Amino acid sequence: MALMSVAEAMRAKPGGRVKVRGWVRTRRDSKAGISFVAINDGSCFDNLQLVVPKELANYEKEVLHLTTGCSLEAEGELVASQGQGQSVEVKADRLTVVGWVEDPETYPASAKRHTFEYLREQAHLRVRTNTFGAVARVRNCLAQAIHRFFHERGFVWVHTPIITASDCEGAGAMFRVSTLDMMNLPRTRPEPGKPAPAPRPGHPASDIDYGQDFFGKESFLTVSGQLNVETYCCALSKVYTFGPTFRAENSNTSRHLAEFWMIEPEIAFADINDDATLAEEMLRYLFRAVLEERPDDMKFFEERIDKDAVTRLRHIIDKPFLRLPYTEGVEILQKAAKAGRTFEFPVEWGKDLQSEHERYLTEEHFKQPVILMHYPKAIKAFYMRLDDGCAPGRETVAAMDVLVPGIGEIIGGSQREERLERLDRRLDEMKLDKAAYWWYRDLRRYGTVPHAGFGLGFERLIQFVTGMQNIRDVIPFPRAPKQAEF
């Protein structure tokens, strides 16, 4: 007898004997002397219907008391279903209850609709619901497809460190990593005659002796693998990272997490246009993969979560992304404002675009993904390459943001400044300590090469694909301010 997953049983030809295992979703009894028990084992979206006759020895005592959430194992013949709603079912001649639900009244994933807010507080059980099971499978499908996409193109997956002591990643507040005794912090002795060093921004106490800490210096959880992966890029040519990332920002939005996963490819001998092309091809590859591999889950998202979930992806697969210089984006927005479209914040060249501006461009004006490129250098990071031939006062850098309807920024990337003297000038302008970037600068001293890369927020990608509105519902155990229960 074949032990089958629910997915395998659904695909199998009726006739043979099977053994299946799973958790009860619903039980319906018929006085014709049978019960219908729908079980799910996570292998696919659909449930498998067990038809259980009253002749089974444990029918009265056990089968009739099965409730949502009970785990069981059953054997029987796989047959074509007599009812509507499923093609095959299992005519059970043995059913063994593996685990009972001790109190069906309070079982948090009971057979009724629950809000996502409530289920978030039951994160250990919410994956037993239709929605979160589907999210989990789509998330896995996308992760596998990302590795496949890069592997097929000769990219090397680089495991950049989670812990970093460099403090020069420059992408927001960081979580400190320390083994120092917080109740008894070692202090540096001020040098005689010299005042204590001034506290640095984001560093409350300046006289803590991090020399005694585990790494001998201040250390943090990474906010980006980019700087590290650039080093591997400048040797292996095509690389990417895919791992967790941490931001200690006090962000309370449906698009931010304190711990999230990010994909950061980096390509050598490449410019910003190559970068944008890579981003576009990658997204298209991923959308195609999820439609092919998870049609069951995507159908659910389309029916119950977001009616555009599938058509949106189809549309993108067929059509090239729009590429637009920041300057032209500003002109479009200003024209719209003049024509009567009201924005809370004014649009002005040189200022970063607000969420409402990005959304207008991608959701209203173009109604499709837009790659905005060449942003003013003043609003972008030090490592982004200064564009050649800029008008005075209108210097831009080779940055790009991929904006998509509903989410906004899903990808941020740039061509990196490969010219040492320009990089140094930028470090000086932004008052950054060149010495701290010594190994990053070395890349520009020894065989420098134009290169570019981007960061794709994995959870934002899942949001876009599934139509799930809150980012906390597309990661198994969300980490956000005041939220780390599980």
Added chain:
RNA sequence: UCCCCGAUAGCUCAAUGGUAGAGCGAGCGGCUGUUAACCGCUAGGUUCAAGGUUCGAGUCCUUGUCGGGGAGCCA
């Protein structure tokens, strides 16, 4: 962190400052190759916490906690 809204049965929500209710879920029964089943009955409450106003607070006020929407930071 800022602005707005919210917290009442297991869940989703009602309740003019005056006896806390419904739907779903759950339990029991009826009916049925059922499948968002249907019909009947039953149980189920420290109204988020602390303080205040009042003869009387789920309701009004203050503070706090947590949640949601929006903004900022970004992916």
